[in-house]
Amino acid sequence: MKILSIHLLLLVLVQFANAQRxxxxxxxxxxxxxxxxxxxxxxxxxxxxxxxxxxxxxxxxxxxxxxxxxxxxxxxxxxxxxxxxxxxxxxxxxxxxxxxxxxxxxxxxxxxxxxxxxxxxxxxxxxxxxxxxxxxxxxxxxxxxxxxxxxxxxxxxxxxxxxxxxxxxxxxxxxxxxxxxxxxxxxxxxxxxxxxxxxxxxxxxxxxxxxxxxxxxxxxxxxxxxxxxxxxxxxxxxxxxxxxxxxxxxxxxxxxxxxxxxxxxxxxxxxxxxxxxxxxxxxxxxxxxxxxxxxxxxxxxxxxxxSPSNKNLAYTSTDNFDKKSLNLQWSWSVFNKPEYELKNGRLALQIKDEREIFIARRIDSPNYQATVETVPGKNPLAGVALIGDEKNLIYAVAKQDSIHVTIARDGARSSLGKFPVAAADKHLFLKMDVKNNKEISFSYSLNGDDFTKLDITMPDISYLPPWDRAVRAGILAKGVQGDVAVVEGFVFKSE
CATH class of the missing domain: 2.115.10.20 (Glycosyl hydrolase domain; family 43)
Incomplete structure (x- = not known):
């Protein structure tokens, strides 16, 4: 049995080595x-x-x-x-x-x-x-x-x-x-x-x-x-x-x-x-x-x-917004270019109108996490999002006293829940966890380590990818014209 197991393991390794990546x-x-x-x-x-x-x-x-x-x-x-x-x-x-x-x-x-x-x-x-x-x-x-x-x-x-x-x-x-x-x-x-x-x-x-x-x-x-x-x-x-x-x-x-x-x-x-x-x-x-x-x-x-030299498909990518410009992982909708400022390790997103504003990055596996470290304001909301396009998305955003989870389909937006949180004078971390492409959950933390899952009914997000593109994970902000939403960090983990 041990010899058979070794042979099976070797077969799997050979198949992986020869597989197209x-x-x-x-x-x-x-x-x-x-x-x-x-x-x-x-x-x-x-x-x-x-x-x-x-x-x-x-x-x-x-x-x-x-x-x-x-x-x-x-x-x-x-x-x-x-x-x-x-x-x-x-x-x-x-x-x-x-x-x-x-x-x-x-x-x-x-x-x-x-x-x-x-x-x-x-x-x-x-x-x-x-x-x-x-x-x-x-x-x-x-x-x-x-x-x-x-x-x-x-x-x-x-x-x-x-x-x-x-x-x-x-x-x-x-x-x-x-x-x-x-x-x-x-x-x-x-x-x-x-x-x-x-x-x-x-x-x-x-x-x-x-x-x-x-x-x-x-x-x-x-x-x-x-x-x-x-x-x-x-x-x-x-x-x-x-x-x-x-x-x-x-x-x-x-x-x-x-x-x-x-x-x-x-x-x-x-x-x-x-x-x-x-x-x-x-x-x-x-x-x-x-x-x-x-x-x-x-x-x-x-x-x-x-095929690439690195056979380990799992990785972690971090952005602390400590550069003079956004790094190359980020993109945005051609219909709504964000106005932003990078200063003192913070990303400040300028709210122009009632639309959500977002920056996002490609995903490359069916299982991944994205965590956004926000500096909650009194009125503007900022957090993490999974984005098909500007009319089809799901996100969890927060201000000082609450977290809001919203889903949009063909431009129609529905609330999946509002959760009270005492985040005044504190940083708030919002995490999105996606499994098997379509299983999504959100959680939050006040220290970046201990996360509490938000109690929402798992939504159907199979509609999210546009016909010619993939979904993207990113940072989203919303509010009223003149608001400024502040983010201090972003971590993306691909499994």
Whole structure:
């Protein structure tokens, strides 16, 4: 029996070692990656969270650290849905082709440039705005080195097919030239109502388009990855008869929308997928998998995965607000940028109107805790929150004499309880504990050590993740205009 137990343990350890793990955990959808010098840089969809498009840096494609964002402040022409940035390094310049919703219009593809992937980026505005919407821009040079832009017309948003278009782009990256041409569209059963997220590479006289199809997001996702090829960039394009070439496997489902990259002479693909356990609650996470070209000039994925060096998924992150600016873990709604001051190790949030104001961070597991140390005021309330978006959230906030737990669904807010507490002249700690994605509880402490659980009926929070994003944990304040809510610390523990 002892020998059998050892063999089982070894089997588990081998399976864990060989299992594919996310290189960037938490919500990092539609990832794009480039190499500049000896470093790799990746950016991803931020949707309705700001700053727009987080930028990550790595030396080995396995271990990543955030360096900033493409747009610390939002662009002047767009208001929301900051999707699918495509990084490109060409002739010593870095370009970011991105999708965003034009004010008063629809989805457009814009472009920004910088001398370094770490910015600052200069926005050059939109390149193409079709009536149905234009998304997923990808730059590529043809066999004669002429620059083109490939993109998807967002026909699925109005019940129409989704053509993949190509059109010449000037070298300044400020204007499309000539006429657009369709490369292919969703015409195969497995592709469902869309094809999108095209990434083009060249090999052995062929252009290869790695593309995503079917349903990208949420609990009912059906996303998968296909391949098409052409001798000339303008076509004709031939889809692989055995598509899709990448579907759900192991711990991951709905894989797609990524970028090919070379590393140590090998081909890899960075893309996103949902973890089977945490699904849409942690969002679409970044994975890297190897691929190779076949003798008959197609492409197949291998079982070589790149994974982070640290196999311990549990960690603790602390913010004492002792810097001159918010650290890079924080983001906020594109519809309600917070006004704040950092001074003497405290975060002071300025209340602008009756709306909740919040900053939040990505989660990356189904089990986690977030604790906010508040300095209770007489009127403003501050505390901890789990946030889908500004209309869907749950939070526990406190002032000097009471704690309030509130849940919001589609903008309708309901009280889950009001609890008296004597916190005048004391700090008050509010803790949120989430288990298995959906089991949530709140507790409080006056010393940071001994916590008392708040007696509320466990609410149904399965609705919280937006269709294209994950939930986030963070700090929330509310009150009336002119109030200032003060927070002195934040601790996040991921299990």
């Amino acid at each position: 996310a290189v960037i955990r938490g919500d990092f959808a539609d990832p794009s990656v480039i190499k500049v010098g000896k470093s790799y840089y990746a950016a991803a969809t931020s949707s309705n969270w700001a700053p727009a498009y987080p930028v990550m840096k790595s030396k080995d494609l396995k271990n990543w650290k955030q360096t900033g964002s493409i747009f610390p402040d939002l662009t002047s022409w767009a208001d929301y849905y900051y999707w699918a940035p495509e990084l490109n390094y060409d002739n010593g310049k870095v370009y970011a082709y991105y999708t965003a919703h034009k004010k008063g219009g629809n989805l457009c593809i814009g472009v920004a440039s910088a001398d370094s992937p770490e910015g600052p980026f200069k926005d050059h505005g939109p390149l193409v705005c079709q009536e149905a919407g234009s998304i997923d821009g990808f730059p590529i040079r043809d066999e004669n080195n002429k620059l083109y832009l490939i993109w998807k017309e967002d026909g699925n948003s109005i019940g129409q097919p989704t053509p993949i278009w190509i059109q010449a782009l000037n070298e300044e990256r400020t204007q499309l030239t000539g006429e657009k041409k369709e490369l292919f569209r969703n015409d195969k059963p497995w592709e469902g109502n869309l094809v999108e997220g095209v990434s083009v590479i060249k090999n052995n006289g062929y252009f290869y388009a790695i593309y995503a199809a079917a349903g990208c997001c949420g609990a009912g996702c059906t996303y998968a990855t296909g391949i098409a090829r052409a001798k000339n960039l303008m076509g004709p394009w031939e889809k692989y008869a055995a598509n899709p070439i990448l579907t759900g496997q192991g711990d991951w489902i709905c894989p797609g929308h990524g970028t090919a990259i070379m590393h140590k002479g090998k081909n890899y693909f960075m893309y996103h997928a949902y973890d089977k356990t945490s699904t849409q609650y942690t969002g679409r996470q970044a994975l890297i998998r190897g691929f190779e070209f076949t003798p008959d000039n197609w492409l197949r994925f291998t079982d070589e995965y790149l």
